[in-house]
Amino acid sequence: MTALILAATLSLPARATVVTVTKGFRHESIEVAERTISELAARTGYLTIQFARDDDDLARLFTPEALAETDIIFFLNTTGELPLPDRDAFLRWIENGGAFVGAHSASDTFHDFPAYLDMLGGEFDFHGDHIEVPVFVEDREHPATRFLSSPFTTLDEIYQFKRYDPSRVHLLLSLHADPDSGTPSSLPISWTRRQGEGRVFYTALGHRDDVWEAEWFRQHLLGGIAWALGVEEPQRRRAARF
Numbered sequence: 001m002t003a004l005i006l007a008a009t010l011s012l013p014a015r016a017t018v019v020t021v022t023k024g025f026r027h028e029s030i031e032v033a034e035r036t037i038s039e040l041a042a043r044t045g046y047l048t049i050q051f052a053r054d055d056d057d058l059a060r061l062f063t064p065e066a067l068a069e070t071d072i073i074f075f076l077n078t079t080g081e082l083p084l085p086d087r088d089a090f091l092r093w094i095e096n097g098g099a100f101v102g103a104h105s106a107s108d109t110f111h112d113f114p115a116y117l118d119m120l121g122g123e124f125d126f127h128g129d130h131i132e133v134p135v136f137v138e139d140r141e142h143p144a145t146r147f148l149s150s151p152f153t154t155l156d157e158i159y160q161f162k163r164y165d166p167s168r169v170h171l172l173l174s175l176h177a178d179p180d181s182g183t184p185s186s187l188p189i190s191w192t193r194r195q196g197e198g199r200v201f202y203t204a205l206g207h208r209d210d211v212w213e214a215e216w217f218r219q220h221l222l223g224g225i226a227w228a229l230g231v232e233e234p235q236r237r238r239a240a241r242f
């Protein structure tokens with residue numbers, strides 16, 4: 001397990017709210033994804049998790065008072081327009097130093113809330129069939145990617161984005177060719193952003209059960225979460241393990 005450098009301002013375990021509410025497409029992988037994040041929390045001891053699985057949970061866990069008691073929010077394959085009690089307060093919470101993590105269809109969420117999409121750094125546009133692709137590591141020092149070979153291959157549903165501006169994100173993983181046509185192009189797969197005082201980590205992977213069950217993906221998530229919380233920072237890579 002990766003060693004963690006504890007930030008002075010955060011005592012672990014961090015208080016996490018994991019949202020799996022869907023108002024559009026619902027991924028079958030949510031069940032295994034919830035299990036994955038619970039296992040990671042138990043294995044590392046640095047997250048205590050409250051799940052927001054329905055509208056009542058969102059109403060309870062996204063009040064300004066509840067946000068003040070939350071360290072990290074994870075949109076795990078959410079879709080559509082989530083009925084947050086105060087969505088501006090949610091974005092202010094990130095601006096003021098909250099940690100936000102999004103997986104896969106977190107970018108297929110809040111299409112009518114541009115400020116959310118700008119915070120995330122991209123908006124889901126379309127995807128093709130599941131396909132095995134070579135994924136290139138763009139940051140070999142980041143905790144979410146420094147243990148990966150470049151390129152490594154994975155089989156998943158690959159998202160293409162709109163409302164994505166490479167100058168607004170720090171790219172961690174990308175494809176160097178269109179997954180379907182093979183035409184050379186840069187397609188973002190995972191990135192980070194700073195939003196005010198807050199830290200944002202997004203990975204576009206995570207459609208399939210077997211991705212959530214893969215050890216490299218678990219390490220990828222864990223590194224992203226640790227960075228977003230400020231408990232791990234980029235450092236020189238050791239040997240790739242995946």
Ligand SMILES: [Zn+2]
Nearest residue numbers: 027104157207
């Ligand atoms: Zn999907």
